[in-house]
Amino acid sequence: MTKQTEHKTPKMDTILSHIGINQDEATGSLISPIHFSTTYQHPEFGKSTGFDYTRTKNPTRANLEEALAAIEAGKFAIATSSGMAAIVLALEIFPVGSKIVASRDLYGGSFRWFNDQQKRGIFDFTYVVTEADMLAAITPETDIVYIETPTNPLMIEVDIAKVAEKAHENGAKVIVDNTFYTPIYQQPLVLGADIVVHSATKYLAGHNDVLAGAVIVKEQDLYDQLIYNLNTTGPVLSPFDSFLVMRGLKTLALRMRQATANANQVADFLRQHKAVKEVLYTGLGGMIAFKVQDQAKIPALINTLEVITFAESLGGVESLITYPTTQTHADIPAEVRASYGLTDDLLRLSIGIEDVTDLIDDLANALKV
Secondary structure, eight states: OOOOOOOOOOOHHHHHHTTTTTOOTTTOOSSOOOOOOSBOOOSSTTOOOSOSBTTTOOHHHHHHHHHHHHHTTOSEEEEESSHHHHHHHHHTTSOTTEEEEEESSOOHHHHHHHHHHHHTTSEEEEEESSHHHHHHHOOTTOOEEEEESSOTTTOOOOOHHHHHHHHHHTTOEEEEEOTTTHHHHOOTTTTTOSEEEEOTTTTTTOSSOOOOEEEEESOHHHHHHHHHHHHHHOOBOOHHHHHHHHHHHTTHHHHHHHHHHHHHHHHHHHHTOTTEEEEEOOSSSSEEEEEESOGGGHHHHHHHOSSSEEOSOOOSSSOEEEOTTTTTTTTSOHHHHHHTTOOTTEEEEEOOSSOHHHHHHHHHHHTTO
């Protein structure tokens, strides 16, 4: 009797490094080819290769979507033209009038769209700051729970499993923005979420050279609604951008580990500095927020930095510093920001993969001003 080999599910690092491999049977190309064609020839009348028109399905994008589903432990993934396109796509499958409980501390672009939907009477949002507040706000009237964890930029964490259990008991779906932690540190679908969204521009692609988003689900019904809307409205990711995201994903685990190691040391340095009032960091990932003692010195501090770049966005190999008040969260009214702790003395760091001593030296020099 022939002994059968047991096939084990590959671990995350293997899945990532093998993205795109064995996807081109025609040539055996190691890297997934970039299919630029917008339309596809039918073998004969009544038959299709599975690809008809690139808005509906593209071979390069399909390879990326297979990888996205695998790393988030989902069954289906959709690659979109931006992170905001992913968020809009995920929410627009729900009926007008849906009641949504959402994290108060949100990316400014998410708030801008949410606020617009509220004003137009399309969705009804209830915002909460803490996990306890979120659990208390979920009722039988709740249709959706929208979570950022950790939040942007205050780094507030929520127990996804606990929130999902309460949401499902009340018939609500759970959407999690997993941009900050990525599936390296958190797989929301495994923890009970229904939909995961990403700004793939950030850590997934990781090189500040492509705009992309992702939506991942387990349920066929949710996927069918999402893919119908995608095909109808067209916020798809281009073939070349799909290739760039796949290329970036191959080093995701390595980049996240290095960013985390660097961020822990940077956070320790900031906590001990007399010019720093408070440090907000969870211990995982590369995102740190900190509040300075003297808000008036922020422009000089930023202008003094040489290794860390003053720019919006996050999640790339280069370290960036952002002033949310005038950049990423400027669309949130000042009184609203202040009400939940996003004050004008706060700076946000996206720690990259540089030598950490260079980063700390750069911050030490800037904090002298």
